[in-house]
Amino acid sequence: MKRLKIIQKFILEVPSSAQQVAKWAVVVIVLAGLVSIHQDCPAQRRSRGTPQKIIQLPQPKLTGPLSFEEMVVKHRIVQQLSSQTINFEQIGQLAWAGQGIMEQASQTTSQSQGTLAAGQAVPQVQGIYPITMFFVLSNGVYVYNPIGHTLEQTFDRDVRIAFAQAVRNPDAVTTAGCNIIIAGPLKDPAGRVPSVAKRLSLLQAGQTAQNIQLQAISLNLASIPAGEFDSRIVARICNLSRNLDVLHLISVGYPAETTYSGAATSQQPSGTLPPAQNIAQQRIAVLIVAEENFNDMELFETMRYLNAAGIQTIIASTRLGVVRGTMGGLAESAVLINQLRIDDFNAVIFIGGDGARTYLNNPDALNIAREATAKKKVLAAISTTPTILANAGVLRNIRATSYIADKSLLQQGGAIYTGNNVERDGLIVTSSGQIAVVQFAAAIVEALAGK
Template sequence: EHALELVSNLDVRNQIIATVPPEELVANPACLAVVVSEIKIVSGLMGSRIKKKMQLDAGHIAQNIQLQAATMGLGTSTILFFDVNLVRRLCKLQVVVEPVYIVAVGYPDVEPQQKNEQVKEIAKTKTAVLITASKDYRDEELILTKNMLEQAGVRTFIASSRVGVITGMLGGKAEASVFINALNVGDYDAVVFIGGTGAKEYFNSSIAFQIARQAKDMNKVLGAICMAPTILANAGVINGLKVTGFPTEQVQIQKGGAVYTGNPLELDGKVITAIGPAASQIFAKAILDAIVEQK
């Protein structure tokens, strides 16, 4: 007899979706069905054909789930690209059990175009500032965040300790138009600290600390990615919050009184943090959503 067994009361859907590439086009699923295979058993039976067998069987199971969902008026989306080890850990699976396929189930978004227009109407009234080091910021974190905000209509500015052309770790160039010492937090709806090794420039910066504290006190959207959450920790604005960041920053984040999770993305109130370059896309989306939702 087939039956479901409760192994955890935790809702890990958003943590799994956070690692899924944007091209998978999945958001806010009501349910995630994870198809798994026990490697030792299958390999004993199939030998070198294990991978093909696992994928075919997983596809058949997923198809059945999709057919049943369709009869119930639900929409589905299959997810092939995800962090296997993270899904195994979040779902409390044994090491010998490998997640092969994920099916997202929920009500289909029938008005995406209308929602996009609504977002743009709100976004064009909003302003954000991205604070980067004068050199060695992480290129993807800056460019992906800037592009997503600007494409939605948010007026976006780059602030740094030097106005003019600044260079990222990967050699990219950007134009900083705001001198950090003259930054007025009240002019912006969101203040975002970009990571990279250059972020160390602000680890002991009284100016950066003041900006972070003002943003928190004024209830602004406050973001930090990669190494930058250490700036928030040293500024004393994340005490008691769930925070993520680059693994090298775990101790310092914890010293700041935060609960370090190591997840790709964390949202705690209006404080948004992300683990590093690989999470740039979901970090940018989270910042945009928070800006749009802000009263």
């Protein structure tokens, strides 16, 4: 303010013939300052007090184990990813494939102070449609800086649960090793026709996404592009600046089906499991699944944990024999749900997945939930299936959780919705989804042990 008064005094004191020149000089100085401030601002608005962490990514590899043709052959769309983490070397390779700068281009740019577009993995369309990539990880949100090949933290909290509300496949977001947001301006800074600007920006976003997906294949990873998403929710959660539009979302990680091999059985599985409470007395749990499109991870991981705790598991469905999960996993249904004898089991567990929606108003499923509650059995449901318990009327005044999208259905059934990953109220255990499947299984074991 003091400087502004000095400038005003200077303008008034100069001869009238020179005042006009002085005024224009001030305008130029102010505009130059605004441009400088704008250039210094990152692509994402930061809230005050948010710590900033910069991660130097490992140098990308310029050769890989697969040819282009082999990557095309291996490219396939999966529906679910495992919760196995990926490292920063893999993340760095994905970032480089999408927006990385070639070394020679970087050197040329530093000398000429020109555009970086020509040296990027995906050249900018006509040099005016810059893409910005954000990585949503378990410890926050990062923006990728292609010049330094670094990740710059712009938000220091896990937003994946909230982020999952914006997509049609929330499990992919919550279990992925990383979620990549491809953002860019849909308005043309050069003033071209809006439809042309939109087409060119989307073209570049598509090229970036293709590079990322092919790189994922080379790293033995899988990718799930979000076909439908609410860009407003994504922008709000990740605090994107107003000049950026969310153009594409990709979840990347290890495919869930690599965790399992063969059909599910009730035998204790091999492999390392979290410690579980061994129960001296033999207990039996029945897991109710849809005959098609049950959630593979929810079924197999729950069975693995229960079996490791010494609990026998049996699968029930609307048909006998082989039933199939969304990821192609196979399980053996040993009993029909309309012939299920609740007295034969200590726990009844509803497994989620798209196919489980068929049980929402199924009389047999609703009666099973009611009878299990009446006979003091452990009753558990995960992801989409707590709605079955709500429809059965067994969640009145019970603390429960589920997919966030089903919150209103649980509340309509009288549940006290908590939104936690896992909720246990007495003998009733509910979970929001496969991201918490181990905690879900552990809560069932504790309920069976009377803890």
